[in-house]
Amino acid sequence: MGKETCGNVVLIGFMGSGKSSMGIRLSYRMRYVLEDTDKLIEARAGKTISEIFAQEGEETFRAMETALLEKLVEKKGQRVYSVGGGTPVRAVNRPLLKKLGTVVYLRTRPETIYERLREDTTRPLLQGENPLGKIRRLMAERESAYMETADIVLDVDEMTADQVADAIMSLVGRTRYTGQR
């Protein structure tokens, strides 16, 4: 089944860009099943993401992400996928994400992420000194991977959640419609 006919929505973007909360909102509004890959990995491993990073290392986590995507592309049905901020960075994951559905990149400025995640302790990659510097560097490194994977790019800093959801629903519908003709 091609992506034009399956109609899944895949949300990508930096940590704190709103993928998980937008996934919940979209799944409710579109009546689609929600799949959050970080949560699926945590459930399968029986550990939090922080524990996986600390005990098994980032590479093991990345391998878990790829193995999960390989399983998810086999699933049928109308779904909204919210994936980890680093998922598009591994080259092997990019075609899998595209196969999964219409990929929407929730793009943000580093300062927005910094403000949102100031108190957050659940993202191992942003702990320690100079979190804003880390956000800037990682975001710059990842931008080309996000852009390569995305079918749709939304600059969400100044948008309300409802505006983002409306935009996605209208753009994804149009993408799908065009694809079927």
Ligand code: S3P
């Ligand atoms: C990561 C993002 C996290 C999680 C892990 C690594 C990243 O997901 O997968 O901490 O490399 O950007 P969120 O984007 O949902 O925070």
